[in-house]
Amino acid sequence: MNEKRAVVAAFxxxxxxxxxxxxxxxxxxxxxxxxxxxxxxxxxxxLDRFKLPKQLRAVATIAFLVVxxxxxxxxxxxxxxxxxxxxxxxxxxVESVPAGVAWFDGVNDLPRPTIQGxxxxxxxxxLDPFIQFGIDNASFATSLVSGFFLNTFIIAVVTYYxxxxxxxxxxxxxxxxxxxxxxxxxxxxDEELEAVLFGNxxxxxxxxxxxxxxxxxxxxxxxxxxxxxxxxxxxxxxxxASLIPVIGMKIVYVPLTIIAAIPVIxxxxxxxxxxxxxxxxxxxxxxxxxxxxxxRPYLSGDSTHVGLLMLAYIFGPVVLGFYGLFFAPxxxxxxxxxxxxxxxxxxxxxxx
Numbered sequence: 001m002n003e004k005r006a007v008v009a010a011f012x013x014x015x016x017x018x019x020x021x022x023x024x025x026x027x028x029x030x031x032x033x034x035x036x037x038x039x040x041x042x043x044x045x046x047l048d049r050f051k052l053p054k055q056l057r058a059v060a061t062i063a064f065l066v067v068x069x070x071x072x073x074x075x076x077x078x079x080x081x082x083x084x085x086x087x088x089x090x091x092x093x094v095e096s097v098p099a100g101v102a103w104f105d106g107v108n109d110l111p112r113p114t115i116q117g118x119x120x121x122x123x124x125x126x127l128d129p130f131i132q133f134g135i136d137n138a139s140f141a142t143s144l145v146s147g148f149f150l151n152t153f154i155i156a157v158v159t160y161y162x163x164x165x166x167x168x169x170x171x172x173x174x175x176x177x178x179x180x181x182x183x184x185x186x187x188x189x190d191e192e193l194e195a196v197l198f199g200n201x202x203x204x205x206x207x208x209x210x211x212x213x214x215x216x217x218x219x220x221x222x223x224x225x226x227x228x229x230x231x232x233x234x235x236x237x238x239x240x241a242s243l244i245p246v247i248g249m250k251i252v253y254v255p256l257t258i259i260a261a262i263p264v265i266x267x268x269x270x271x272x273x274x275x276x277x278x279x280x281x282x283x284x285x286x287x288x289x290x291x292x293x294x295x296r297p298y299l300s301g302d303s304t305h306v307g308l309l310m311l312a313y314i315f316g317p318v319v320l321g322f323y324g325l326f327f328a329p330x331x332x333x334x335x336x337x338x339x340x341x342x343x344x345x346x347x348x349x350x351x352x
Contacts, residue, residue: 028323029151033158035326037166038198040065044163058163066159181345189337196309196333197326203295207249208239211287218279226264226275228256238287248292253283308332 023030040061047057162169174183212235219227228234238252261276309329316328 029154031323031327033155036159037162038194054164185342188341204239207242208236211235211238222275249288
């Protein structure tokens with residue numbers, strides 16, 4: 001009997017190892033799918049009131065929530081690229097072309113990202129270095145494009161099945177419950193993951209969008225001399241800075257205020273300082289105070305340490321790449337939740 005158990009256990013471990021290896025090859029896609037699941041799960045459950053089949057609810061959730069969210073995020077990234085391009089053109093960061101990388105010569109003179117701009121750049125030969133680079137590296141480009149679509153497909157499929165089969169997976173996990181340890185850990189981790197993985201990241205995105213809108217609106221109504229430099233880039237950095245405890249967004253909009261005020265003072269245009277003061281007030285009220293009061297209670301975790309969470313958001317992408325932005329907080333939440341719920345019980349402590 002024990003031999004049969006050992007054989008079955010060995011077979012199970014082998015299958016688990018193979019599945020784990022396959023998942024590790026697409027860890028970025030699976031991680032983003034988990035984030036999208038927690039981002040859209042509440043909306044999916046609210047559609048239940050319309051008595052729709054779960055498959056249709058999952059499709060509707062992806063179509064009406066996930067796709068617009070990704071589109072909005074992509075549009076913001078495009079704006080950031082445009083402002084980064086303007087910054088590079090104003091303050092060139094490429095003084096010389098690296099040897100053997102001819103296509104790099106056009107970094108400071110990229111065409112405008114419009115159809116006409118791309119056509120004009122092609123006709124004038126501005127795109128020739130990039131076209132030649134693409135020809136010389138066709139296999140790499142093909143692999144990159146096919147990998148992008150494959151990962152997008154995996155993200156869509158995994159998100160879809162997490163939405164419709166999440167409760168089934170939950171029941172399967174609880175079959176291995178022992179003195180309610182698994183249930184307690186799973187419920188705590190599930191709640192904290194939704195609060196942290198979705199909540200804090202959504203907080204960054206919302207603050208970024210608010211900052212972008214406020215800074216651009218300010219530039220639209222004030223004289224050129226007191227405009228905020230790079231409003232889209234500054235707004236995005238404000239959202240990222242919201243992760244920092246205590247100081248938060250102040251490390252962005254306070255220096256912005258000083259940078260905008262210095263030329264005004266040097267040029268003796270002191271009456272224009274009223275606009276600068278107005279910008280500071282607007283930033284404090286609309287970008288910092290109100291969003292923090294309204295959003296923070298709904299978009300923050302309950303038990304995960306804010307400082308460690310900030311480090312996870314910083315070091316995750318540095319160590320793991322883009323998907324580390326989601327993967328590192330997941331590991332942190334699971335580790336903290338395990339230490340807070342399951343570990344004391346496993347060591348013999350009484351349930352709280």
